[in-house]
Amino acid sequence: MLTERQLLILQVIVDDFITTAQPVGSRSISKKETITFSSATVRNEMADLEESGFIEKTHSSSGRIPSEKGYRFYVDHLLSPLRLSNREISTIREAFADKMMEFERVVQKSAGILSDLTNYTSIILGPEVFETKLKQLQIVPLNDQSAIAILVTNTGHVEHRAFNVPVEIASTDLEKMVNILNSRLHGVPLIQLHEKLYSEIGDLLKSHTDQYEGAFRYLQAALVEEQPTKLYIGGKTNILMQPEFRDLDKVRSLYATIEKESEMADLLRSDDEGIHVRIGQENPYDAMQNCSLITASYRLGTDQIGTIALLGPTRMEYNRMFSLMNVLSKHMTSTFRGWY
Amino acid sequence: MLTERQLLILQVIVDDFITTAQPVGSRSISKKETITFSSATVRNEMADLEESGFIEKTHSSSGRIPSEKGYRFYVDHLLSPLRLSNREISTIREAFADKMMEFERVVQKSAGILSDLTNYTSIILGPEVFETKLKQLQIVPLNDQSAIAILVTNTGHVEHRAFNVPVEIASTDLEKMVNILNSRLHGVPLIQLHEKLYSEIGDLLKSHTDQYEGAFRYLQAALVEEQPTKLYIGGKTNILMQPEFRDLDKVRSLYATIEKESEMADLLRSDDEGIHVRIGQENPYDAMQNCSLITASYRLGTDQIGTIALLGPTRMEYNRMFSLMNVLSKHMTSTFRGWY
DNA sequence: ATTTAGCACTCAGACAAACCGAGTGCTAAC
């Protein structure tokens, strides 16, 4: 439905606007060396492109900018794969060179790289905890009133929580209790911990010694910590560099939106595998109307999938971002492979 | 050297400017009910105040704004103690109501409260680790290639680090090693851990079994983690709400400054006990020329002192901030008391 | 039947002049 020439023009407009952030006029298009026809012809074609909704004017005599439909078409059909620059490649390679062993560290670093390399804001969603299982539970008494419960999962995640110990409980009792718990809870998925504690173990412990009950209640409070999937945000202030966010009010409302952790998590989570883009209105939140969100998934182990995302203005360097996120998610996945 | 009347006028100017952010004119001053004399008199006095450097004009026919010297004088001599509002008091009280047992949690929450209540940016420096001692070291093997070293301090701080385990080391050996380490390192201040590991323990372990050496090296890498004093920043985006930061360039350079963790840490650390203010030029960094930094200390245990700070424009609500930080630092200190 | 040159038209942005009003300093009267 679009002619060869219109495709070409659309491509030029989007490419140009992405780099300059200025409306693109017919004259500047006709001067490109890929364009062999005059500005008048371009104008005619642009009128058609506008009629079909791929581009629009900012005012009656302005050049054209891509509409959201235009961006969508560009992303779906006109994207030219881009080789990453040496700088980009080496930055990533170096970052992953030293053997990182902790999930958090890898994710933090990845978020940092991504935002530094792109000048956009990176958001990384930790993998779902579905399959995370308890590896070991430990209790370290601090003094006679308090102790720390430490919980290690099979993915190497460490969670800890201080709690009060009622004075009447001897530390040897506590130790016994931990031993029992460990034998019973080893391998239990974290999300079932709560329920397991209530049902089986509660009874079990009670039958062992009545005396444990008090301690158990305390311990329970320490263990049953809701553990929301973590969101890592990098380069939040990069938003300020984008000319489309000259308006402080927009910045503020965007910040307000991305700071709602649980909602952002839902937003990212809903995506399935591969790289996806949500352009402007395709995003559910008002504050993100002028934004695009590129998401890509990475895997930790076999089942767990997390998401890395990049938030920027709709006028984003889509092709570079695609390559970058592709490479990064692969690096992350391969770093995680063989850990779990 | 300043007359009673000049003090009064200065006070009015600062108070007014702090709330409105607009230069204050003689007419609006003379209309205040505390002012019994005419605007012409005010003008005369203001000319004197300007000559002595306490106030200044933004242009030849503008009202006056406080100079830094003016702010300094105001803070030192004119500050009227302010009762906190019920809302503020209850917010703080509620936050500290549920018994928090972990240092991080308390600090995070405090930073949140502070920035929410003030609309400025809060910066909290964790206490120095001078006296933090190793309570217990534990190792949790994840699989046959890796394990997690967990380090618990007497303050309840938990540090963990995954590391590779050479295949040739049996987990029982590892266990033995940990036992030895625990008996030797218990109570050792964290900052000496490095040195201790090198000197005594290295030899000790080696003499025990040569085989340990490899594992020891790996473990060492895991344990000797530089542990920079942590900086917690809250309400970073509040800066955007201040009219003096309409200029994005200023915001950017300020962000760049406060994001340099180690330098900010030094800046906060240098302060001794009590509440202090650094106004404008008194701050070492260019980007903070228009800012004031209020710092207050809190104590964790007896020796450890940390700092809570509030960063805002020089036009800050000093009296409210003073009260707020005072209350908060007391809450923090008393929460920590009896923990360690 | 396309393509292009030419031309009238539009509009944002830059610039200047005019105006307004909130403020000042100064002087003279109280």
Place this chain on the structure above:
DNA sequence: GTTAGCACTCGGTTTGTCTGAGTGCTAAAT
């Protein structure tokens, strides 16, 4: 010593003009 009055200053806003980059349309050229 205080105050009323007045001339003056200057930032901010409004208004008007101009310019240049852009458009759409028409008619000529290919």
